[in-house]
Amino acid sequence: MSFKPYARPDVRESDIDAVVDVLKSQFLTTGPKVPELEKQFTALVQAKEAVACSNGTTALHLASLAIGLKPGDKVVVPALTFLATANAVRMCGADVVFCDVDPDTAIMTLENLKAAEEKAGEGIVAIYPVHIGGHCADMKSLSDYARSKGWKIVEDACHALGGTNQAYPVGACAYSDLACFSLHATKSFTSCEGGMVTTNDAQMAERMRILRNHGMLRDEKTGPWAYEMNELGYNHRLSDVHAALAICQLSRLQEVGQRRMEIVQKYREELDGLSPYIKSVSPTENGEPLLHLFQLLIDFDKLGKKRPEVCKALMEKGVGTQVHYIPVANQPYYVELYGEPNLPGAQLFYERVLALPLYSSLSEAEVNEVISAVKDVLL
Ligand SMILES: Cc1ncc(COP(=O)(O)O)c(C=O)c1O
Structure with a gap:
């Protein structure tokens, strides 16, 4: 009897061919495959923008930077999630307000959110609902409440790619500012390691593209080699090798x-x-x-x-x-x-x-x- 792990990547010959093609090309890091994957993702989740990055954790980090999280801010995070949802908040120096969840779904409900708010007092700037296992939170009720308070909404959709939430594909951001995905090898679709943030906000998308690449801005006036860095950035990029695998996986x-x-x-x-x-x-x-x-x-x-x-x-x-x-x-x-x-x-x-x-x-x-x-x- 074969051993059956709890998760196993479904890697086929076509995936291997797609990766080999990139290895034979001149672009191993960010070449044409990354924007191709981003385009495929926007079509899939029906969001205006998709920003590829190195994993789901860096997706959450970029999203946290895009909403401008800073020390002193508080973010409501369901307690039943992977470490990364909360850690992304801490990476920006902000504080996590842990929220309880429904004991039968592990999903954060509006009642849970209100209880967390009461406990936290002033200073909440955002909520990070998690679609645990792929089961979606009630984004409409959470976002109506969050928006009435002026809070940002970042969906941790790392488990939920390919599903729908109310009438929209997960990641359409109808009820959120940003949605974060993981393409880790245990997920339904993988690029080995990989991540994506989707949004309908072009400015936030542009900022995340800059921040994933060290905060570098081209400075054509000085010369074709020149660049400028105005704020601290990171190397959160995805490679073309990973993107080619993801494109092939998502076609199925x-x-x-x-x-x-x-x-x-x-x-x-x-x-x-x-x-x-x-x-x-x-x-x-x-x-x-x-x-x-x-x-x-x-x-x-x-x-x-x-x-x-x-x-x-x-x-x-x-x-x-x-x-x-x-x-x-x-x-x-x-x-x-x-x-x-x-x-x-x-x-x-x-x-x-x-x-x-x-x-x-x-x-x-x-x-x-x-x-x-x-x-x-x-x-
Ligand atoms: C709910 C959740 N959020 C975030 C992440 C982080 O994703 P990654 O492992 O791609 O960094 C994971 C990873 O398993 C996850 O399960």
Whole structure:
């Protein structure tokens, strides 16, 4: 029986050919493939601008710089996310206000946001909702509230590429200023490492293009070699090699998305309600997701099992699992800064969650093997 990790990149011959073509060309770093990928992305998510960068973390960093985050500012971030959502705020010297989430979806709701605001007092300038696993937050209600307060909205859409939110593709920024994506190898579509920020604001896009390239501005008046730097920039660029892979991967969006959601459907049919103590993460009603993760919520205590032992037993049966995520607010760095968190929704989600293998090359037989293994181990 083959080992099935929780995520596996779907790399085909056409991807390899696309990368080899770039390696044979003269542009290995930023050549024609990066703008081609950006163009493809704007068409895909129906945003006016797309700015490619080196990963999802630098996408969040560029977005944070684009909204002008600075020390003294506060940003509301759901506690149940990957480290990078909060860390991008800290990279700009601003403070994170950790927000609780719905215990059954890990999504930040309007009620959660209002509770975080009450706790934070003055100084909030932005909110960073996260579409965890690909399940979308209710962007309309969050953005109506945030905009009424004059706050900026940055979507962490690193898990959600290819889905829709209300009537729009995720990344269209109908209810946000910017949306950030990751093309990391565990994601549904990958460039090995890679990221993208989408927006409808041309000025912010231009600023991010400058900041991803050291803050350099061409100075044609002085000469063709000359450049000027007016503010601190970074090397957050994506290479043409990575962009070529992403272009090829995204050309299969429909096919890959459909296969992933077929697997999700089968898992739901077979595993939801196996026992009163096992269910999958509830879909939100905020659009049609293309899921990055299939996550079970298991009441381990009531089931009389321990999560580490369940993971080990599944591993022995060839099934890889993962836990997304330890609440970021629990990390020693953040406890030192802000004290022990009291976020029961995030904690309850974390204590029950377990992701099963979800990738487009998972065969029907392998899906059945996962289902049998889960039944054997949990029941
Ligand atoms: C929710 C979320 N945000 C941001 C990131 C950062 O993306 P990257 O790993 O491409 O830097 C990740 C990565 O896994 C993520 O899961």
